[in-house]
Structures are given as C-alpha cells and as structure tokens.
Amino acid sequence: xxxxxxxxxxxxxxxxxxxxxxxxxxxxxxxxxxxxxxxxxxxxxxxxxxxxxxxxxxxxxxxxxxxxxxxxxxxxxxxxxxxxxxxxxxxxxxxxxxxxxxxxxxxxxxxxxxxxxxxxxxxxxxxxxxxxxxxxxxxxxxxxxxxxxxxxxxxxxxxxxxxxxxxxxxxxxxxxxxxxxxxxxxxxxxxxxxxxxxxxxxxxxxxxxxxxxxxxxxxxxxxxxxxxxxxxxxxxxxxxxxxxxxxxxxxxxxxxxxxxxxxxxxxxxxxxxxxxxxxxxx
Amino acid sequence: xxxxxxxxxxxxxxxxxxxxxxxxxxxxxxxxxxxxxxxxxxxxxxxxxxxxxxxxxxxxxxxxxxxxxxxxxxxxxxxxxxxxxxxxxxxxxxxxxxxxxxxxxxxxxxxxxxxxxxxxxxxxxxxxxxxxxxxxxxxxxxxxxxxxxxxxxxxxxxxxxxxxxxxxxxxxxxx
Numbered sequence: 001x002x003x004x005x006x007x008x009x010x011x012x013x014x015x016x017x018x019x020x021x022x023x024x025x026x027x028x029x030x031x032x033x034x035x036x037x038x039x040x041x042x043x044x045x046x047x048x049x050x051x052x053x054x055x056x057x058x059x060x061x062x063x064x065x066x067x068x069x070x071x072x073x074x075x076x077x078x079x080x081x082x083x084x085x086x087x088x089x090x091x092x093x094x095x096x097x098x099x100x101x102x103x104x105x106x107x108x109x110x111x112x113x114x115x116x117x118x119x120x121x122x123x124x125x126x127x128x129x130x131x132x133x134x135x136x137x138x139x140x141x142x143x144x145x146x147x148x149x150x151x152x153x154x155x156x157x158x159x160x161x162x163x164x165x166x167x168x169x170x171x172x173x174x175x176x177x178x179x180x181x182x183x184x185x186x187x188x189x190x191x192x193x194x195x196x197x198x199x200x201x202x203x204x205x206x207x208x209x210x211x212x213x214x215x216x217x218x219x220x221x222x223x224x225x226x227x228x229x230x231x232x233x234x235x236x237x238x239x240x241x242x243x244x245x246x247x248x249x250x251x252x253x254x255x256x257x258x259x260x261x262x263x264x265x266x267x268x269x270x271x272x273x274x275x276x277x278x279x280x281x282x
Numbered sequence: 283x284x285x286x287x288x289x290x291x292x293x294x295x296x297x298x299x300x301x302x303x304x305x306x307x308x309x310x311x312x313x314x315x316x317x318x319x320x321x322x323x324x325x326x327x328x329x330x331x332x333x334x335x336x337x338x339x340x341x342x343x344x345x346x347x348x349x350x351x352x353x354x355x356x357x358x359x360x361x362x363x364x365x366x367x368x369x370x371x372x373x374x375x376x377x378x379x380x381x382x383x384x385x386x387x388x389x390x391x392x393x394x395x396x397x398x399x400x401x402x403x404x405x406x407x408x409x410x411x412x413x414x415x416x417x418x419x420x421x422x423x424x425x426x427x428x429x430x431x432x433x434x435x436x437x438x439x440x441x442x443x444x445x446x447x448x449x450x451x452x453x454x455x456x457x
Binding site: 068233244 | 431
C-alpha cells in the first residue's frame with residue numbers, strides 16, 4: 001500500500017517538477033503549519049520515528065507548493081498511517097486467533113517426551129524445598145525417575161507432595177501448558193526447529209496451519225468486515241486527497257502558462273506596418 | 283415528516299438530556315465558541331490567503347481554515363477515544379462486565395456452588411489483550427466512531443468546496 005501511495009505521489013511530483021520548485025515553503029514554517037493540521041495520530045505501541053519517516057518520504061515525493069497542498073499531503077500521510085494500522089490489526093487478529101487454535105491443538109497432541117524435561121525441572125524445584133541444599137541432585141534424580149514412571153520414585157514423590165497438599169497431575173499439566181505456549185511462540189517467530197516440529201505434528205493429524213487461519217478468519221469475520229470498512233473509508237479519503245493535489249497541480253500549470261503568456265504579450269509589442277513601408281513595397 | 287411534526291422533548295428530563303447533546307463530544311459546537319480554535323483559524327487563514335489578499339480571498343481562506351481546523355478537531359476526538367480505551371487496562375466489552383456481575387451475584391446467593399478461587403480470580407481479571415482489545419474497542423465504540431465519521435465527512439466536504447472556490451478566485455485574472 002505504501003508503494004502504491006508513493007507511486008501516486010511520485011507521479012504527482014514528476015509531472016510538476018519545475019513548478020513545485022517555484023514556491024517550496026520553508027521547513028520551519030511547514031513544521032508550524034503541520035502542528036495546525038493536527039498532532040501525529042499515534043496510538044499505543046506505534047513508533048513515532050516510523051511515522052516521521054513516512055511523513056518525510058511523502059512530503060519529499062509530493063513537494064507541496066502551498067499551504068493547501070501541505071494540508072492535503074498531511075492528510076495523505078495520516079490516512080495512509082491509518083490504512084497501514086488497520087491492515088496490521090486485521091492480520092494480527094487472524095494470526096493471534098490462529099495461534100490460539102494451534103495451542104489448543106498442541107495441548108491435545110503434544111508428545112510427553114517433548115515436555116517431560118520441563119516436568120522434571122518443575123518437580124525437582126518443588127521437591128528441593130523438602131531436602132537439604134546439598135541434596136539438590138537427589139531431588140533432580142527423584143524427579144527424573146518419577147518422570148520415567150518408576151514405581152518407587154512415583155510413590156515417594158506422591159508421599160512428599162501429599163505432605164505439601166499437592167498432586168502430580170497439576171504439575172504435569174503446568175509443564176505441558178508451558179511447553180505448548182513456548183512452542184507456539186517459537187513457531188510464531190518462525191524458529192526453524194519449532195516450525196518443523198509443528199508441521200510434523202499437524203501433518204500427523206491431517207491438518208495444516210492454513211486451516212487454523214481459515215477457522216480464525218471465520219470466527220473473527222465480524223471484526224474483519226468492520227476493519228475492512230474502515231480501511232476502505234480511509235483509503236478512499238487518502239485517494240481523494242491525492243486527486244485534489246493532482247487537480248491543483250493542473251490548475252497551477254494553467255495559471256503559470258497564462259502568466260508566461262501575459263509576460264510575453266507585454267514584452268513583445270506587435271508593430272503595425274507604416275504607410276511608407278507599404279508604398280515602398282508596392 | 284415525523285421529525286418535522288415533532289415538537290422536541292416534552293419532559294424536563296428529556297429537555298435536560300437534549301441540552302447536553304452538543305456537549306457529548308463537543309463536535310457540534312461552532313469553532314467560534316472556542317477562542318483558542320478561533321485564533322488558530324485566523325492564523326491558518328492568513329497563511330492560506332497570503333499577503334495583499336483582497337476581502338473575497340480572505341473570506342474564502344477563512345472558510346478553508348475553518349473546515350480544516352474542524353476536521354482536525356473531529357480527528358483528534360476520534361484519536362482521543364481510541365487512545366483512552368487502549369490505555370485503559372480494564373477495558374472490556376460491556377457484555378463481559380454484565381456476565382461478571384451476574385456470576386458474582388449468583389455466587390453470593392445461599393447454596394451457591396464452591397468455585398476454585400484461582401479460576402474465579404482469573405475470570406474476573408480477564409480482559410481482551412493485544413489485537414483482540416483493539417478490535418473490541420472498534421466494535422464497542424462503533425456507534426460513536428460512526429457519528430465522528432459523519433462529522434469528518436461533512437468537514438471534508440466543506441473543505442473541498444471552500445478550496446475549490448478559493449482556487450477559482452485565484453484563477454480569475456486580476457482586475
């Protein structure tokens with residue numbers, strides 16, 4: 001979308017290169033006027049530097065010739081920012097819901113081997129509370145044996161946990177939840193190991209990430225439609241501002257042509273032939 | 283027809299409510315009612331008209347400036363609405379608040395079932411986050427955003443007409 005706007009503003013700029021250089025306003029004056037047009041429409045989490053960059057790029061491409069041009073250009077910038085924000089929101093919304101579906105899937109299909117290590121660490125931490133510091137290794141070993149389902153170790157752990165009013169199952173579930181979230185986040189960051197593992201698990205169940213995304217889209221359809229309407233409104237207003245800039249450039253060109261004609265008319269007087277010259281010619 | 287036949291609110295309560303209509307977001311108040319905005323209109327109008335402008339040009343420049351400052355006011359109101367909602371850590375759909383209140387009322391009754399405290403606390407503290415929060419705000423505030431959009435559309439239309447009229451006077455050859 002930025003490219004589209006830049007292409008349009010570049011077109012406006014290219015077709016009027018000589019004229020725009022005539023009355024480019026001074027930068028301090030422009031900064032003052034931009035304040036009159038409104039503060040940068042930044043919301044929580046948006047980067048002011050990125051907005052300033054977009055502003056500078058579009059102003060450099062359009063090269064506004066007067067205050068009204070600046071008004072329209074500032075409009076293009078803020079509306080384009082809004083369009084980008086809404087596109088981002090739409091994508092994040094589908095992606096977040098898609099990842100929630102993935103987490104639900106992983107919670108059902110994650111192999112015990114993949115979170116047993118985490119389970120051992122969590123359990124060992126709990127067991128260490130009841131053992132002297134120098135026996136930390138023993139707690140780790142007991143947790144490890146328990147995780148391997150060795151009967152003696154399981155009984156001993158259950159005995160210790162009962163004294164603490166705890167049970168094994170919630171600790172196991174906690175370890176699984178943690179691993180599921182971790183794996184989903186790694187997948188979202190496109191870490192190669194996580195991507196391969198998730199795709200293997202999905203393929204094993206005859207599923208794909210596309211299906212989760214499609215489900216997310218269906219579930220969020222009302223929100224998506226609302227965002228799409230907002231995008232359409234902002235984009236059409238942005239385009240209307242660009243059209244007004246183009247219209248004014250054409251008008252400026254016409255005014256300049258007329259001025260040049262008036263100057264030429266004043267400079268070169270039409271000299272009527274004198275009667276004597278007429279006679280000589282005859 | 284019905285609107286024309288209406289004589290407005292009848293009760294004292296209705297009249298009081300109608301009186302406050304213009305102050306809900308202040309967007310229907312004229313710019314001249316705010317001295318700071320009026321000053322900004324004058325400053326911008328001077329910039330637009332340029333030096334040595336005749337009375338007609340100055341008047342049209344003022345119309346452009348008024349529409350522009352009005353547009354800024356509408357956009358700022360919308361920006362404030364979104365920013366405030368996004369910054370509110372407890373923002374949630376009204377339906378969620380009602381559900382939470384209903385659950386609490388139910389749990390305070392005699393013979394109410396025991397619910398694990400952690401689950402209850404997690405439910406009461408749950409609010410939409412990230413993109414879900416933004417989407418919730420757009421949905422919950424849709425009515426107000428739509429009203430603001432109407433003001434924005436009108437201001438844009440006034441500005442466009444005013445700019446075209448302003449450009450037209452400059453197109454005319456000087457007398």
